[in-house]
Amino acid sequence: MRFQSLGQYGLVLFALVYLAGVYFVSSPVWMGFTINALIVALAALSWNITGGFGGLSSFGHAALYGTGAYASAILQVKYGFNAWIGFGAGIAAGAAMGALIGGLAFRYGLKGSYFALVTLAFAEVLRICASSFEWTGGGSGLQLKLMPGIAQLQIVDRPWVYTGLLVVVAVVMLLTALIQKSRFGAYLIAIRENEDAAEALGINTYQIKVQAMAISGAFGGLAGVLYLQLWLFIDSTVVYGSAVSVEALIGPIIGGAGTVWGPLLGTLGLHLLGEGTKHLLPNSPGLNFVLYAVVLICALRFLPQGLVGFAARIGVLRKKDQDDA
Amino acid sequence: MLEVRHLSKTFGGLKAVSDVSLDVQEGSIIGLLGPNGAGKTTCFTMIAGFTKADSGQVRFAGREITGLSPHKICRLGMIRTFQIVQPFAGLTVQENIAVGAYLHHHQRKEAMAVARDIGKRLGLGGLLDRPAASLTIAGRKRLELARALATGAKLLLLDEVMAGLIPSEINEIVDIIRQIQSDGHTILLIEHVMQAVMKLAETAYVLNQGRLIAHGTPQQLVSDPSVVEAYLGHGAAARLQEGQHA
Amino acid sequence: MSILIIPAILSGMMMGAVYALVALGLTLIYGVLHIINFTHGSLLMLALYVVYFLNFHLGLDPYWVIPFVLPLFFVVGYCLQRGLIAPMSGGSEQNVLLITLAISLMIDNLALYFWTSNTRSVDIAYAYDTVEIFGALLPFGRVVAFVVALAAAPLVWAFMAFTRTGSAIRAVAIEKRGAELVGIDVNHTYAICFGIGTACVALAACLLLPTFYVTPQVGYTFVLVAFTTVVLGGMGSLPGALLAGLLLGIIESLCGLFLGESLGQIGIFLAFILILFFKPSGLFGKRAGA
Numbered sequence: 001m002r003f004q005s006l007g008q009y010g011l012v013l014f015a016l017v018y019l020a021g022v023y024f025v026s027s028p029v030w031m032g033f034t035i036n037a038l039i040v041a042l043a044a045l046s047w048n049i050t051g052g053f054g055g056l057s058s059f060g061h062a063a064l065y066g067t068g069a070y071a072s073a074i075l076q077v078k079y080g081f082n083a084w085i086g087f088g089a090g091i092a093a094g095a096a097m098g099a100l101i102g103g104l105a106f107r108y109g110l111k112g113s114y115f116a117l118v119t120l121a122f123a124e125v126l127r128i129c130a131s132s133f134e135w136t137g138g139g140s141g142l143q144l145k146l147m148p149g150i151a152q153l154q155i156v157d158r159p160w161v162y163t164g165l166l167v168v169v170a171v172v173m174l175l176t177a178l179i180q181k182s183r184f185g186a187y188l189i190a191i192r193e194n195e196d197a198a199e200a201l202g203i204n205t206y207q208i209k210v211q212a213m214a215i216s217g218a219f220g221g222l223a224g225v226l227y228l229q230l231w232l233f234i235d236s237t238v239v240y241g242s243a244v245s246v247e248a249l250i251g252p253i254i255g256g257a258g259t260v261w262g263p264l265l266g267t268l269g270l271h272l273l274g275e276g277t278k279h280l281l282p283n284s285p286g287l288n289f290v291l292y293a294v295v296l297i298c299a300l301r302f303l304p305q306g307l308v309g310f311a312a313r314i315g316v317l318r319k320k321d322q323d324d325a
Numbered sequence: 326m327l328e329v330r331h332l333s334k335t336f337g338g339l340k341a342v343s344d345v346s347l348d349v350q351e352g353s354i355i356g357l358l359g360p361n362g363a364g365k366t367t368c369f370t371m372i373a374g375f376t377k378a379d380s381g382q383v384r385f386a387g388r389e390i391t392g393l394s395p396h397k398i399c400r401l402g403m404i405r406t407f408q409i410v411q412p413f414a415g416l417t418v419q420e421n422i423a424v425g426a427y428l429h430h431h432q433r434k435e436a437m438a439v440a441r442d443i444g445k446r447l448g449l450g451g452l453l454d455r456p457a458a459s460l461t462i463a464g465r466k467r468l469e470l471a472r473a474l475a476t477g478a479k480l481l482l483l484d485e486v487m488a489g490l491i492p493s494e495i496n497e498i499v500d501i502i503r504q505i506q507s508d509g510h511t512i513l514l515i516e517h518v519m520q521a522v523m524k525l526a527e528t529a530y531v532l533n534q535g536r537l538i539a540h541g542t543p544q545q546l547v548s549d550p551s552v553v554e555a556y557l558g559h560g561a562a563a564r565l566q567e568g569q570h571a
Numbered sequence: 572m573s574i575l576i577i578p579a580i581l582s583g584m585m586m587g588a589v590y591a592l593v594a595l596g597l598t599l600i601y602g603v604l605h606i607i608n609f610t611h612g613s614l615l616m617l618a619l620y621v622v623y624f625l626n627f628h629l630g631l632d633p634y635w636v637i638p639f640v641l642p643l644f645f646v647v648g649y650c651l652q653r654g655l656i657a658p659m660s661g662g663s664e665q666n667v668l669l670i671t672l673a674i675s676l677m678i679d680n681l682a683l684y685f686w687t688s689n690t691r692s693v694d695i696a697y698a699y700d701t702v703e704i705f706g707a708l709l710p711f712g713r714v715v716a717f718v719v720a721l722a723a724a725p726l727v728w729a730f731m732a733f734t735r736t737g738s739a740i741r742a743v744a745i746e747k748r749g750a751e752l753v754g755i756d757v758n759h760t761y762a763i764c765f766g767i768g769t770a771c772v773a774l775a776a777c778l779l780l781p782t783f784y785v786t787p788q789v790g791y792t793f794v795l796v797a798f799t800t801v802v803l804g805g806m807g808s809l810p811g812a813l814l815a816g817l818l819l820g821i822i823e824s825l826c827g828l829f830l831g832e833s834l835g836q837i838g839i840f841l842a843f844i845l846i847l848f849f850k851p852s853g854l855f856g857k858r859a860g861a
Binding site: 181182183186187189190192193194196197198199200201202203204205258 | 373375394395396399400404405406407411412413414415416420423424425427428431432433436472473476
């Protein structure tokens with residue numbers, strides 16, 4: 001990664017210091033809440049592939065997240081498979097769901113608001129199905145058997161959970177950076193900026209968009225699987241609910257859509273704000289979402305490029321060497 | 326190299342293009358002229374696969390390409406540019422060109438190197454690291470050409486590359502197009518500015534109200550009454566004749 | 572079996588008329604402002620609470636508060652568009668979608684904070700009196716909702732067709748620039764249109780509450796149904812919204828009958844997805860783009 005300004009270095013440094021600092025705070029609350037934020041950040045990184053780089057704004061990323069979580073939970077609870085198999089299957093199921101939704105939506109040429117609505121409808125259909133069939137645990141959800149240990153991916157020790165998640169987030173961000181600098185990434189951005197011109201330049205835009213949905217689905221499925229392993233319980237509202245879809249898109253938009261750091265920075269910032277209000281106003285369900293909404297509206301108006309884009313204008317550094325010279 | 330036969334397209338009762346046939350020989354620069362709304366761009370979009378023709382065939386390099394999607398046609402070596410140039414705003418100039426180069430160079434390093442070469446050849450050398458959105462109109466027109474060249478296409482369909490440019494910029498782009506031709510490319514060029522085409526094209530087709538009305542060298546065309554009337558209105562040719570005699 | 576089906580179709584139509592009324596407001600806003608308005612369901616929820624509290628604290632009948640609630644929500648809608656959505660979005664389609672989503676998040680979660688997630692309903696003696704139609708016993712409240720909702724649609728149409736403001740709205744919908752040039756205040760017209768759309772929702776709330784309930788989440792369910800109705804009827808088409816609303820009410824009712832209560836809405840969303848794929852222009856819309 002190469003940053004263009006002191007502002008961006010500052011922003012990233014702040015995030016890293018915070019993430020490292022969590023180890024040294026004695027209160028377990030901080031770590032617990034940061035763990036949750038990291039899982040949401042994974043969903044945000046998933047949204048960022050399609051919504052940020054591809055300009056394909058989904059309002060139903062819960063469809064991918066929930067499919068990952070349910071695939072793993074069903075394999076473990078109903079068929080007794082090992083959690084690691086569930087882990088792999090969850091990622092694969094997320095990718096397959098992404099490819100399915102993308103494959104259908106793009107086959108019929110849906111874009112913009114229509115794409116947003118159709119993803120939302122898919123998430124709702126899946127939510128209602130998951131809450132209605134016995135196979136998916138119906139209204140009462142699915143509960144994993146408590147089997148602590150790495151063999152079943154159930155880690156009890158919080159610092160280890162936290163470290164593991166940090167590694168996963170870092171890997172996904174690294175993959176995002178690789179995508180950004182690859183042929184595929186350039187094609188995706190070209191499609192976002194001007195789909196006709198991209199098609200004229202020999203890009204199979206349909207194929208690229210479906211692939212992007214599949215990658216996004218894999219990341220989203222990963223987030224869902226990790227949520228399951230952390231809480232050992234899922235139901236249709238928790239993993240297919242609209243709150244998941246909303247959280248997946250809010251973080252990247254505030255942090256900077258189509259950037260490597262934006263989704264993590266936006267999600268962390270929002271969750272810090274939300275946690276702050278929880279401490280100021282305890283017993284206030286939903287107030288964090290009110291706050292998210294206010295921040296989102298302000299960001300759309302005043303930070304069109306998100307935090308990362310805003311920071312890029314603070315203390316711009318002169319380019320020392322030319323890229324790929 | 327390109328053979329278009331009996332191409333027709335109707336939009337809700339309006340015959341946008343009817344029965345257009347034209348040939349482009351390898352290595353040549355051919356013009357496609359006509360007043361605004363004559364159906365030139367519609368012809369391009371059909372040849373390049375963006376809209377389906379109602380009837381007619383397109384053959385490129387000996388292959389039937391009628392109905393192929395644009396990205397497949399580009400892969401075969403024919404590419405169109407757009408009249409309204411819109412660079413990929415989130416990318417630098419060099420990355421924009423690389424999007425074209427990625428077609429045959431899958432590694433970023435190679436694609437970026439190709440992009441750098443082509444950018445320099447088209448006079449964008451000093452701007453390679455700039456955001457594409459910062460380019461002037463003339464710069465964007467060059468970028469559009471560079472992106473198209475980077476795909477390795479042999480035949481370029483250029484849609485009004487000179488529109489919106491001042492005379493000195495037009496001269497520069499005329500030189501660039503000549504240079505592209507001498508590098509072995511073939512060009513089919515839409516223009517409604519006659520003078521620009523006069524300088525470049527060996528022969529040209531004139532389209533009016535969706536029909537081909539003339540074909541010949543630019544010199545033949547400017548003295549063709551039907552062409553003059555298409556541009557200046559009914560009876561204009563006669564009035565011009567009178568003016569010259571008076 | 573037909574003993575069950577006919578009542579199911581009729582009661583589906585009763586609910587469908589309310590869907591149609593909600594969708595009428597949404598399609599009006601889409602047709603003129605060309606925005607997809609996520610706040611629509613939340614405004615319905617808000618109106619339901621207003622009607623509920625008027626009944627709970629002051630003992631007012633939901634039907635008799637219509638002359639008060641309608642203008643109130645017209646003003647709410649007007650101010651929301653003029654004061655928040657228009658200035659904050661800067662005109663971009665993507666931003667409008669996100670901003671209306673954010674506003675609906677705000678309204679829903681504030682409702683959750685102030686009024687908790689308890690399900691509330693009014694207790695009106697006559698609401699569940701039954702009316703017999705074609706051998707089916709239907710709640711009186713639903714029949715009233717059906718009749719009034721169906722009567723409201725021609726009123727909205729007549730307003731658009733015969734009033735000065737209606738002509739201005741239609742002019743702005745067709746050609747924004749041109750309307751501006753002949754001296755129509757576009758921002759004002761947009762806001763009026765948003766206000767009318769919101770008033771439709773307030774009317775739906777008054778009709779709905781006697782035989783329904785209210786929770787902070789109820790808006791979300793309705794907004795999805797309303798989107799489906801609008802897309803099915805053809806974005807921006809008033810008669811389309813009306814017919815599509817009735818149709819979806821029937822689909823939901825039949826799915827509930829055959830697949831079980833909890834799966835009733837599946838039919839609606841599946842219909843939604845299929846329409847988006849195969850006929851995104853809807854039953855009555857013009858083909859977009861091509």
